[in-house]
Amino acid sequence: MAGRGRPTAAPASRWVEVVAGAIGGFVATVPMTIVMGVLHRQLPWWQRFRLPPREITTNLLAKTGVRHRVPREAESVAVAAGHFAYGAAAGAVYGALAWTRRNLTSGVLYGLAVWAGSYGGWVPAAGLAAPLGRRTKEHIGLMVLAHVMWGSVLGASVRRLGDGRRSEQENEMAQVVRDVMHEGVKIARPDDTVKHAAILMEACEIGPVPVCEGEQLVGIVTDRDITIRVVAAGRDPNSTRVREVMTAGHIVTCRENQPLDEVVELMRRHQVRRLPVLDAQRRVVGMVALADLAEHTDPAMRAAAVRAVSHPTETQET
Numbered sequence: 001m002a003g004r005g006r007p008t009a010a011p012a013s014r015w016v017e018v019v020a021g022a023i024g025g026f027v028a029t030v031p032m033t034i035v036m037g038v039l040h041r042q043l044p045w046w047q048r049f050r051l052p053p054r055e056i057t058t059n060l061l062a063k064t065g066v067r068h069r070v071p072r073e074a075e076s077v078a079v080a081a082g083h084f085a086y087g088a089a090a091g092a093v094y095g096a097l098a099w100t101r102r103n104l105t106s107g108v109l110y111g112l113a114v115w116a117g118s119y120g121g122w123v124p125a126a127g128l129a130a131p132l133g134r135r136t137k138e139h140i141g142l143m144v145l146a147h148v149m150w151g152s153v154l155g156a157s158v159r160r161l162g163d164g165r166r167s168e169q170e171n172e173m174a175q176v177v178r179d180v181m182h183e184g185v186k187i188a189r190p191d192d193t194v195k196h197a198a199i200l201m202e203a204c205e206i207g208p209v210p211v212c213e214g215e216q217l218v219g220i221v222t223d224r225d226i227t228i229r230v231v232a233a234g235r236d237p238n239s240t241r242v243r244e245v246m247t248a249g250h251i252v253t254c255r256e257n258q259p260l261d262e263v264v265e266l267m268r269r270h271q272v273r274r275l276p277v278l279d280a281q282r283r284v285v286g287m288v289a290l291a292d293l294a295e296h297t298d299p300a301m302r303a304a305a306v307r308a309v310s311h312p313t314e315t316q317e318t
Helices: 014-042 052-063 070-096 103-124 137-173 194-204 221-232 260-270 289-295 299-308
Strands: 210-212 216-221 276-277 282-287
Touching: 014 070, 052 260, 070 103, 070 137, 070 216, 103 137, 194 210, 194 221, 210 282, 216 276, 260 276, 260 289, 282 289
Parallel strands: none
Antiparallel strands: 210 216, 276 282
C-alpha cells in the first residue's frame, strides 16, 4: 500500500497561536522563577541583590508615587502578578511570530532575545532596572539561565499545544473513508498463481489482497485462504490459480465517500478488519483497516467492532 489519503491540517488561526503562546509563557514563568530563586540562594550574601521582578515592580511603584502607600504583602502580590503577566505577554508575542518551527531551540533563542531586549533595552531605558553595565557577571548569568529555562519551556509548551490542535483539526477533517484509507493498493488477477499472491502479501505486509478483472473487483484472497485451501489441502502454490481459492460471492466493501462510523459498523457486522475501498465506478482505490479508523470514530462503537472481529470469519480476514 503506497500511502494514505490524509488531508493536510489547515494552519491554526493566528489568535489560537497567540493564546497558545500566552499559556506557554505563563507556564514557563513557573520554572523560571524557581531557577532564579535557587540560583539567588547560592550567591554570597553580599551579592544577593533584589531579583529583577521585585526590582522592576519597586521602581515602578516609586515612579508612580504610591510605593509608600503599598503594604509589603500587596507589593509581593504585585511583583508576582507583574512577573507572570510579562511572561504571558512575551509568550503571546512568540506565538504571533511567523516561526517556521516552534520548538525548544526557537524557544531558547526567543528567551535570550527577551532577556537582551528587556534588560539591555527598554527596562533600564525606562528607569525600572539597572543597566547591564552596572550588574555583576553573577547577576547577568542568573538572568540568562532563568531566561534559557523560560524559553525552553515556552517552546516545548507551544509546540505541544500546537500538535494537539493540529491533531484535533485532522480528526475533525477525517470524516469519510478517503481521508484515512491507504491508497495505491496492490491487487492480484484471477489467473495469477497463489505463490504470486503470497509474494504480494509478504512484500506489502498485508493479509487480504483484492482480486480484480480489468478494473472491477471480483474477489478477495487472504493468507487464511492460502493456508486452508492450498497448504492444508496439499495443493501446489506454483500451479494453483488465485481464482480457485479466492473468496468471490458476497464481498464486503465500502465507498470512498462513506462516513467512518458506517464503515466501523460494517466491520463489526461482518467480522472483518480490512475492507476494499471502491470509487463511484466501483474500481478499487484503496484499503481501509480498523486501525486506520481508531482515532477518528466513537470509542464505544470502535470497542464493539474490536470485540466482534476478535473471532473473524473465513472470508476477508486480515
